[in-house]
Amino acid sequence: MTKSFHKREIKKVVIANRGEIAVRAIRTCKELGIKTVAVYSEADKDSLHVWLADEAICIGPPSPQDSYLNIPNILSVAEITGADAVYPGYGFLSENPKFAEIVEANGLVFIGPKPQTLRLIGNKIKAKQVAKQAGVPTVPGSWRRTTLAEALDIAYEIGYPVILKAAAGGGGRGMRVVYSEKELREKFPLAQSEAKVSFGDDTIYLEKFLLKPKHLEVQILADQYGKVVAVGDRECSIQRRHQKVLEEAPSSSIGEEIRKNLYEAAVKFAQAVGYIGAGTVEFLYDIQSGNFYFIEMNGRIQVEHPVTEMVTNVDLVKWQFLIAMGEQLTLEEPIRTDGFALEMRVNAEDPNTFVPSAGKVERLLLPGGFGVRVDTHLYQGYKVPPYYDSLLAKIVVWANSREELIKRAVRVLDETIIEGEGLKTNLDFHRFILQTKEFKEAKHHVKLLEELGY
Numbered sequence: 001m002t003k004s005f006h007k008r009e010i011k012k013v014v015i016a017n018r019g020e021i022a023v024r025a026i027r028t029c030k031e032l033g034i035k036t037v038a039v040y041s042e043a044d045k046d047s048l049h050v051w052l053a054d055e056a057i058c059i060g061p062p063s064p065q066d067s068y069l070n071i072p073n074i075l076s077v078a079e080i081t082g083a084d085a086v087y088p089g090y091g092f093l094s095e096n097p098k099f100a101e102i103v104e105a106n107g108l109v110f111i112g113p114k115p116q117t118l119r120l121i122g123n124k125i126k127a128k129q130v131a132k133q134a135g136v137p138t139v140p141g142s143w144r145r146t147t148l149a150e151a152l153d154i155a156y157e158i159g160y161p162v163i164l165k166a167a168a169g170g171g172g173r174g175m176r177v178v179y180s181e182k183e184l185r186e187k188f189p190l191a192q193s194e195a196k197v198s199f200g201d202d203t204i205y206l207e208k209f210l211l212k213p214k215h216l217e218v219q220i221l222a223d224q225y226g227k228v229v230a231v232g233d234r235e236c237s238i239q240r241r242h243q244k245v246l247e248e249a250p251s252s253s254i255g256e257e258i259r260k261n262l263y264e265a266a267v268k269f270a271q272a273v274g275y276i277g278a279g280t281v282e283f284l285y286d287i288q289s290g291n292f293y294f295i296e297m298n299g300r301i302q303v304e305h306p307v308t309e310m311v312t313n314v315d316l317v318k319w320q321f322l323i324a325m326g327e328q329l330t331l332e333e334p335i336r337t338d339g340f341a342l343e344m345r346v347n348a349e350d351p352n353t354f355v356p357s358a359g360k361v362e363r364l365l366l367p368g369g370f371g372v373r374v375d376t377h378l379y380q381g382y383k384v385p386p387y388y389d390s391l392l393a394k395i396v397v398w399a400n401s402r403e404e405l406i407k408r409a410v411r412v413l414d415e416t417i418i419e420g421e422g423l424k425t426n427l428d429f430h431r432f433i434l435q436t437k438e439f440k441e442a443k444h445h446v447k448l449l450e451e452l453g454y
Helices: 019-032 048-052 071-081 097-105 115-122 124-133 148-158 181-199 256-272 305-312 316-324 402-414 427-435
Strands: 012-015 035-041 055-060 085-087 162-166 176-178 204-208 214-222 228-240 243-249 277-286 291-298 340-347 363-365 372-376 391-399 417-419
Touching: 012 019, 012 071, 019 035, 019 048, 019 316, 019 372, 019 391, 035 048, 035 071, 055 071, 071 097, 085 316, 097 115, 115 124, 115 291, 124 256, 124 291, 148 162, 148 181, 148 204, 162 181, 176 181, 181 204, 214 256, 214 316, 228 256, 228 305, 243 305, 243 427, 256 277, 256 291, 277 316, 305 316, 305 340, 305 372, 305 391, 340 402, 340 427, 391 402, 402 427
Parallel strands: 012 035, 012 085, 035 055
Antiparallel strands: 162 176, 162 204, 214 228, 214 277, 228 243, 243 340, 277 291, 340 391, 363 417, 372 391
16 A cells, blocks of 8 residues: 655754753754754753753753653643654653654654554564564564463463563563462562553563573664665663663674574564654574564664664664655665674763762763764763763764774773762773673673673
């Protein structure tokens, strides 16, 4: 069936986010000739995105619920400024189908996938059902709301260990690894309870738990005319408590045949859900069997998107805006990649306890040199607030070889200074990761940091 779309000019956009992604979006808009409106909480009145935008309006107190998650206030900003689009970035409201619906109902362009697509891929059970129907490999398990009795039967059939997951969840909440029938009986109600509290939905499903898999993902771009392009892959296996710490592109763990199959699977899934915009299809890769399995799709730009941009020279954020305006993808396939890139998430947190920290940036030296990029909202004198995600900066490096890449990353960390009273960072933690034998040999997996005591 042929789709019919009209191009729509975007003259002014509300940047419904904060921090480095808001700064990135504003810079892209300036290059495209689009006016920007920053929204900010009282705690962010001196944030860099407020300075860089053409206009800036406070939308509430520091609490995210009262500001960056306050849909009526964000829509009011669009109305009073005459904006014609909303850019959600990542986090906050970026994958909220209700928000996307309200934006569109108000005659505005939502720079992201359609509400119905967000709703579909936001439910992990439905997403995996679609994947299976599309011929995309999935981990053995249950693909519907599962009772304890059903979970016990399925676990017996596919074998322990298994993992319980919240259908509406993410970030490790509502997730439990189970090694026996006794554990399953104990942990099932706990997972249900946590899912209900975290997501308002206690639907739990079960799947086979892969002991030491790698976490791979494929970046896709899809236009309104049905064209879907795989724009490289990333490996995100360095994780702590299901949260990514360091990412690289492309993955050094797979050969070209598996990479080709991975890209085809990602494109198939995106086509099956009618995806439009920039998104990421995520997989687990079983090192022992050489098989990969679909786990979910993220309907937004990823925190780690710069590593893909570094090796493909494709401006993903720019394409988000162009696609939203009805432009056709003009990228030549297959997308050529050059070299290797690595991103280190620099967080404001205690390096020993990983407890988030806050404070004033009194000394700041960001790294530079060939093959180095830093995405950040920091400046000397900036006060890091305690109310939001602890991400301070994304330090990204590129090199011709992975060995050279690691050396450059170590050099970059050595010249980075982010200091202030009460302010702590995880820079030393990144130094530790880069020097591990497993990472140097690309033998790391999602359980590595746990095995090393983190």
